[in-house]
Amino acid sequence: MSTLELEEVSRWFGNVVAVNDVTMRLGPGVTGLLGPNGAGKSTLINMMAGFLAPSAGTVTLDGRPLYRDPEIYREVGLVPEREEMYDALTGWSFVLANARLHKLADPEEAARRAIATVEMADAQDRDIRTYSKGMRQRIKMATAIVHDPTVLLLDEPFNGMDPRQRLHLMELLHELGDQGRTILFSSHILEEVEQIAGRIEVMVAGRHAASGDFREIRRLMTQRPHQYTIRSTDDRSLASLLIADASTSGVELVTDSTGGSTVQVQATDFSAFIHAVPRVASRGGIRLLEVRPADESLESVFSYLVSR
Amino acid sequence: MSEATPTGAIHDIGYRHYDGPRLGASYIRRSLFLETLRGAFGLGRSGRSKIMPFLLLSLMVLPAVVVGIVTGYFGFDELPMGYTEYVVNMQVAVTVFLGAQAPAVMSRDLRFRVAPLYFSRPLSRQQYVQAKYGGMAAALLILTGLPLTLLLAGALLAELPLGDQLPDYLRSMGGAVLYALVLAGVGLVVAAMTPRRGVGVAAVVGVLLVLSGLQGAVRAMAGEFGNDTFSGYTGLLSPYTLVDGVVAGVLGADSSVGDGPPGALGVVVFAVVVILLVVGSYAALVARYRKALS
Amino acid sequence: MSLIRTDGLTKRFGPVTAVEELTVEVAAGVTGLVGANGAGKSTLLKILLGLLPATEGSASVLDLDVAREGPAIRERVGYMPEHDCLPPDVSATEFVVHMARMSGLPATSARERAADILRHVGLYEERYRPMGGYSTGMRQRVKLAQALVHDPGLALLDEPTNGLDPAGRDDMLELIRRIGTEFGISVVVTSHLLGELERVCDGIVVIDGGRLLQHTTTASVTAETALLRIEVDGDPAVLTTRLTETGIVVRRDGALLHVDVADDTTYDVVRDVVADLGLGLVRMERERHRMTEIFTDEAKGAHV
Numbered sequence: 001m002s003t004l005e006l007e008e009v010s011r012w013f014g015n016v017v018a019v020n021d022v023t024m025r026l027g028p029g030v031t032g033l034l035g036p037n038g039a040g041k042s043t044l045i046n047m048m049a050g051f052l053a054p055s056a057g058t059v060t061l062d063g064r065p066l067y068r069d070p071e072i073y074r075e076v077g078l079v080p081e082r083e084e085m086y087d088a089l090t091g092w093s094f095v096l097a098n099a100r101l102h103k104l105a106d107p108e109e110a111a112r113r114a115i116a117t118v119e120m121a122d123a124q125d126r127d128i129r130t131y132s133k134g135m136r137q138r139i140k141m142a143t144a145i146v147h148d149p150t151v152l153l154l155d156e157p158f159n160g161m162d163p164r165q166r167l168h169l170m171e172l173l174h175e176l177g178d179q180g181r182t183i184l185f186s187s188h189i190l191e192e193v194e195q196i197a198g199r200i201e202v203m204v205a206g207r208h209a210a211s212g213d214f215r216e217i218r219r220l221m222t223q224r225p226h227q228y229t230i231r232s233t234d235d236r237s238l239a240s241l242l243i244a245d246a247s248t249s250g251v252e253l254v255t256d257s258t259g260g261s262t263v264q265v266q267a268t269d270f271s272a273f274i275h276a277v278p279r280v281a282s283r284g285g286i287r288l289l290e291v292r293p294a295d296e297s298l299e300s301v302f303s304y305l306v307s308r
Numbered sequence: 309m310s311e312a313t314p315t316g317a318i319h320d321i322g323y324r325h326y327d328g329p330r331l332g333a334s335y336i337r338r339s340l341f342l343e344t345l346r347g348a349f350g351l352g353r354s355g356r357s358k359i360m361p362f363l364l365l366s367l368m369v370l371p372a373v374v375v376g377i378v379t380g381y382f383g384f385d386e387l388p389m390g391y392t393e394y395v396v397n398m399q400v401a402v403t404v405f406l407g408a409q410a411p412a413v414m415s416r417d418l419r420f421r422v423a424p425l426y427f428s429r430p431l432s433r434q435q436y437v438q439a440k441y442g443g444m445a446a447a448l449l450i451l452t453g454l455p456l457t458l459l460l461a462g463a464l465l466a467e468l469p470l471g472d473q474l475p476d477y478l479r480s481m482g483g484a485v486l487y488a489l490v491l492a493g494v495g496l497v498v499a500a501m502t503p504r505r506g507v508g509v510a511a512v513v514g515v516l517l518v519l520s521g522l523q524g525a526v527r528a529m530a531g532e533f534g535n536d537t538f539s540g541y542t543g544l545l546s547p548y549t550l551v552d553g554v555v556a557g558v559l560g561a562d563s564s565v566g567d568g569p570p571g572a573l574g575v576v577v578f579a580v581v582v583i584l585l586v587v588g589s590y591a592a593l594v595a596r597y598r599k600a601l602s
Numbered sequence: 603m604s605l606i607r608t609d610g611l612t613k614r615f616g617p618v619t620a621v622e623e624l625t626v627e628v629a630a631g632v633t634g635l636v637g638a639n640g641a642g643k644s645t646l647l648k649i650l651l652g653l654l655p656a657t658e659g660s661a662s663v664l665d666l667d668v669a670r671e672g673p674a675i676r677e678r679v680g681y682m683p684e685h686d687c688l689p690p691d692v693s694a695t696e697f698v699v700h701m702a703r704m705s706g707l708p709a710t711s712a713r714e715r716a717a718d719i720l721r722h723v724g725l726y727e728e729r730y731r732p733m734g735g736y737s738t739g740m741r742q743r744v745k746l747a748q749a750l751v752h753d754p755g756l757a758l759l760d761e762p763t764n765g766l767d768p769a770g771r772d773d774m775l776e777l778i779r780r781i782g783t784e785f786g787i788s789v790v791v792t793s794h795l796l797g798e799l800e801r802v803c804d805g806i807v808v809i810d811g812g813r814l815l816q817h818t819t820t821a822s823v824t825a826e827t828a829l830l831r832i833e834v835d836g837d838p839a840v841l842t843t844r845l846t847e848t849g850i851v852v853r854r855d856g857a858l859l860h861v862d863v864a865d866d867t868t869y870d871v872v873r874d875v876v877a878d879l880g881l882g883l884v885r886m887e888r889e890r891h892r893m894t895e896i897f898t899d900e901a902k903g904a905h906v
Contacts, residue, residue: 166794
């Protein structure tokens with residue numbers, strides 16, 4: 001039970017179309033959901049959790065519609081962005097209550113395991129009101145995994161976490177993903193998404209802008225010339241040899257603030273270019289020190305998708 | 309033939325450092341005091357925020373002007389309304405002014421959590437409160453002092469002798485200072501406890517009206533029992549009658565409310581309560597801002 | 603002049619120790635402050651601003667003692683809080699001018715500097731509108747402007763990229779870099795995002811549970827390793843074999859090859875072999891250490 005499918009899904013609130021004709025398929029593993037503020041990510045996640053019905057289209061888990069299906073709730077765990085919680089409860093009682101609500105066979109054991117997984121056992125007997133932001137996030141995580149769901153949806157889960165907690169959560173999501181669960185998390189922090197998400201889904205103003213591995217997406221962005229950064233022992237000669245090759249459309253010699261120099265190249269034919277570089281450098285006797293794509297980062301891909 | 313002289317230039321508009329004077333906490337406190345005072349009358353803010361304060365100022369001033377005209381026209385040999393009873397009579401207008409402006413002075417910094425920005429600057433908590441308290445009190449002083457002064461002017465224009473007018477005028481101005489301090493204290497403390505939008509106005513007005521009403525009711529009941537001493541002490545219940553009592557007892561004016569504080573002990577009690585209220589309000593405000601930086 | 607110096611700085615609130623035996627000296631420039639514990643960070647900031655007395659130890663900011671010269675410190679330090687702190691019915695110009703005066707600037711200077719600083723942070727016509735209608739990015743800029751308007755010697759920026767989307771984050775980081783370099787104002791930035799700090803900071807101070815964990819320069823934690831990472835278009839197996847034949851140590855990691863750089867000729871060998879095999883060179887770069895390693899090493903130790 002782990003394929004989440006959205007088929008031509010839209011959701012509007014009066015005149016505001018939060019989600020506009022989105023078709024998406026999520027399978028086992030970790031997927032990152034990205035988009036600028038207001039792109040519709042939270043709305044999408046709420047529909048996937050079964051709390052919001054689509055205005056049009058279908059949201060299904062392994063073929064069954066999600067909305068208001070209590071059976072489905074057993075399979076899905078949600079970590080929402082909102083921070084309001086029952087401040088007067090202790091962490092332990094909150095997670096236990098959730099376990100009981102799910103009618104688990106052994107709620108205490110499940111709660112214990114969930115709290116241990118998020119490493120909150122030391123603080124579980126303190127009131128939630130005394131928790132820091134990161135600790136609240138972890139308790140929310142515990143309630144979302146207490147019933148061992150196959151689908152886990154997280155809305156901005158890294159918010160407020162310090163680097164150690166982040167690393168820990170990333171490892172946890174990795175593990176859960178490796179176990180075959182379907183995990184979707186939304187985030188603004190591209191560097192983290194890069195590290196743990198195998199696939200990404202990008203939302204822009206309610207529309208589904210792209211999906212897949214971000215490097216693949218970059219390769220698909222053929223209208224955009226690839227940017228490359230090259231350091232060598234003779235930048236100027238290398239630059240002139242590269243611009244002589246048909247695969248490039250521009251070269252620029254750049255000196256950075258520390259005095260180091262690089263060649264920035266614009267390549268219109270990616271494949272021809274990457275073959276040309278070692279060949280041309282070898283023949284010209286120029287030592288290559290660094291050859292790297294300058295715009296392959298998720299950030300670069302993302303800013304392109306957002307501006308289309 | 310013209311000589312080619314260089315006429316183009318690119319000027320440096322990059323970041324400039326500041327080498328000028330940094331005027332220290334006293335200057336800052338004075339600045340904040342003046343801004344608070346101006347803000348209490350809506351000056352330096354949008355047009356809409358001037359309506360209430362100026363409307364109320366006009367309302368406060370109107371009776372004084374009318375009294376002046378009437379005195380002159382009919383040739384009375386004394387003012388039909390006295391100086392020292394003016395504020396007590398006009399207390400509703402003063403209350404409404406305080407209710408409208410105290411939240412603007414105090415609550416906004418708390419509601420929008422601007423306080424940390426003040427306290428990461430040279431101004432201390434105490435100095436901040438002094439500026440705000442002072443500004444509100446100064447505004448109230450203008451609100452009450454202006455009509456009293458106009459009353460004096462009206463009396464003089466009606467050719468009433470200065471010597472007759474001056475003592476009571478001075479007493480009432482002393483009262484105006486006390487009213488300003490006590491009312492500003494009470495109003496600001498209530499406003500600081502109710503930072504939510506709209507609640508502050510209702511709370512300040514509510515507290516003062518309730519106290520006033522309570523005072524009147526209790527005094528009437530005391531009157532039924534014929535106990536003059538107790539009746540005199542009921543003046544402690546409302547800030548207006550409290551200050552009036554001090555002006556009567558300490559400065560020698562006629563009480564606007566019955567016989568005023570009972571005996572010498574009564575006067576001392578009233579005066580002490582006034583001092584405690586002012587000091588206590590100040591302390592409460594300073595305490596309120598203790599956890600403001602976080 | 604040292605920017606910030608602490609010596610055995612300790613702060614206890616009853617049984618809780620927020621800051622413990624902190625001894626560190628922060629130099630001028632842009633420094634990142636990373637802390638595992640939120641309470642420790644805000645306590646430290648309050649102490650440095652002279653608003654909270656330490657339980658033990660001492661500290662100085664811009665060579666001014668926090669215990670005795672608090673107001674002087676606050677005259678010369680700018681603070682940008684993490685949370686929302688802007689009243690909605692006032693314009694950015696009004697607000698920043700007011701804050702400049704609250705720092706002790708006379709009225710005329712306050713106006714001039716406010717106008718200039720708003721331009722430098724990137725607020726143009728919008729500065730005359732009430733701040734209630736501002737986006738998160740604009741609000742962060744105003745918060746930054748009020749921290750800089752009085753020309754501080756040190757700017758304390760608490761999570762300045764909070765709530766910003768990637769483009770906004772980029773802009774803010776670029777601005778912070780400019781402040782540290784062009785404007786000549788030293789900056790201490792707190793953040794949980796090590797990637798950001800890598801981009802912007804010269805040095806980093808890591809605090810954990812109120813204690814100092816690490817204090818290094820960015821350069822030393824992001825130094826090159828002795829490994830060369832190579833990715834080619836085509837079958838890496840052939841490349842691996844050929845490289846190994848030349849005596850180079852190669853480790854394969856899926857589509858990537860990691861090669862030990864023995865000396866500079868390694869680069870040439872790789873280049874020639876790739877060209878010879880007619881492969882496309884997608885990337886060839888020296889691996890660098892990342893700041894996150896500070897925590898992974900720590901975490902690995904803790905799990906044992």
